[in-house]
Amino acid sequence: MTPDTPADTFSFTLSATDGAARTGYVSTPRGRIRTPAFMPVGTVATVKGLYFDQVRAAGADIVLGNTYHLMLRPGAERVAKLGGLHTFMRWDGPILTDSGGFQVMSLSSLRKMSEQGVTFRSHVDGAYHEMSPERSVEIQGLLGADIQMQLDECVRLPCTDEEAERAMRLSLRWAERSKRAFETQPKGRAIFGIVQGGAVPALRVESARALADMDFPGYSIGGLAVGEPQEVMLAMIETVAPHLPTNKPRYLMGVGTPDDLLESVARGIDMFDCVMPTRSGRHALAFTRFGRINLKNARHAEDPRPLDEESDCPALRDYSRAYLHHLVRCEEMLGAMLISWANIHYYQQLMAGARAAIAAGRYADYVAQTKEGWARGDL
Numbered sequence: 001m002t003p004d005t006p007a008d009t010f011s012f013t014l015s016a017t018d019g020a021a022r023t024g025y026v027s028t029p030r031g032r033i034r035t036p037a038f039m040p041v042g043t044v045a046t047v048k049g050l051y052f053d054q055v056r057a058a059g060a061d062i063v064l065g066n067t068y069h070l071m072l073r074p075g076a077e078r079v080a081k082l083g084g085l086h087t088f089m090r091w092d093g094p095i096l097t098d099s100g101g102f103q104v105m106s107l108s109s110l111r112k113m114s115e116q117g118v119t120f121r122s123h124v125d126g127a128y129h130e131m132s133p134e135r136s137v138e139i140q141g142l143l144g145a146d147i148q149m150q151l152d153e154c155v156r157l158p159c160t161d162e163e164a165e166r167a168m169r170l171s172l173r174w175a176e177r178s179k180r181a182f183e184t185q186p187k188g189r190a191i192f193g194i195v196q197g198g199a200v201p202a203l204r205v206e207s208a209r210a211l212a213d214m215d216f217p218g219y220s221i222g223g224l225a226v227g228e229p230q231e232v233m234l235a236m237i238e239t240v241a242p243h244l245p246t247n248k249p250r251y252l253m254g255v256g257t258p259d260d261l262l263e264s265v266a267r268g269i270d271m272f273d274c275v276m277p278t279r280s281g282r283h284a285l286a287f288t289r290f291g292r293i294n295l296k297n298a299r300h301a302e303d304p305r306p307l308d309e310e311s312d313c314p315a316l317r318d319y320s321r322a323y324l325h326h327l328v329r330c331e332e333m334l335g336a337m338l339i340s341w342a343n344i345h346y347y348q349q350l351m352a353g354a355r356a357a358i359a360a361g362r363y364a365d366y367v368a369q370t371k372e373g374w375a376r377g378d379l
């Protein structure tokens with residue numbers, strides 16, 4: 001807890017801007033989140049392959065939990081009975097939970113979507129579940145999330161304009177219901193509205209303005225990183241950002257590669273989450289200052305150099321590429337653990353560098369130098 005944050009408030013402070021890029025911090029009862037921020041994904045109450053002290057040491061201020069997974073296993077009521085998600089997984093910083101809608105649509109079977117909500121069968125045991133805006137907020141409250149998400153409907157791209165409009169308007173009605181249901185929660189917690197509208201600028205603007213009128217404490221941009229080219233994603237951010245309040249955080253869901261992060265920060269995004277660093281770690285792909293390194297590749301078999309000898313992360317600095325290659329070839333757990341750790345650290349230091357560069361008014365140079373490092377390669 002930082003001394004000057006009152007115990008029960010949620011707020012956002014902008015410290016500096018550089019063009020459309022912003023740096024600042026979100027204050028929560030469980031501490032500050034420095035922005036731009038990357039949130040490691042802790043799907044089923046674990047950032048896969050890492051201890052939470054490694055997550056914290058890497059520089060993460062907040063982690064994400066997935067409502068869909070946790071409601072199925074171990075169950076929201078059970079987590080509440082065990083003291084809530086912070087106690088359960090021993091992470092005392094802020095936690096953001098999603099509302100489950102996106103994963104219901106991508107993971108469960110036999111789904112039925114209606115105005116009321118979505119009914120679906122668990123991919124774990126086939127049991128039927130009902131997810132409404134009210135139930136989603138109730139679950140996130142039981143988990144004890146500091147930042148919660150409205151229930152929304154995310155359409156895959158490409159989709160018809162009619163489909164994008166239908167889902168966007170449903171999501172607006174669910175935004176109202178989610179926000180109303182959230183009012184019973186303890187002070188200091190926040191709920192974010194989610195901007196939808198597919199790749200249709202007019203729908204995106206209508207969604208952003210309608211949510212801004214509802215006065216949410218923060219805003220997510222949804223419906224992106226769902227198969228569209230990067231330029232479409234960036235164009236939608238440019239379309240939406242001017243219609244969101246500058247004094248509230250903006251969270252781009254499910255993004256992304258290091259390049260996606262830098263380009264999105266340049267367009268006014270403050271928060272990100274993505275499975276990329278940990279999922280890639282399990283597939284032997286390391287993100288470094290020199291670009292991507294695939295440690296499955298035999299050319300690393302006798303390379304005694306670490307991934308990055310100048311890093312302060314042991315996974316990047318202390319282990320040879322030859323050793324990492326060996327672990328990957330033998331399909332040893334430690335290979336996935338070390339590369340995931342390296343990637344989480346790399347994403348955090350990428351954001352730390354962005355925060356410093358924006359504060360110094362040299363963000364464009366930071367992006368150019370970072371990309372040169374990726375291109376120069378040391379692979």
Ligand SMILES: CCNc1nc2cc3[nH]c(NC)nc3cc2c(=O)[nH]1
Binds near residue numbers: 098149153155194253
């Ligand atoms: C909070 C749940 N709602 C919700 N989650 C999302 C998660 C995403 N993850 C990705 N790419 C990996 N795009 C997303 C869009 C949404 C979205 O539009 N909505």
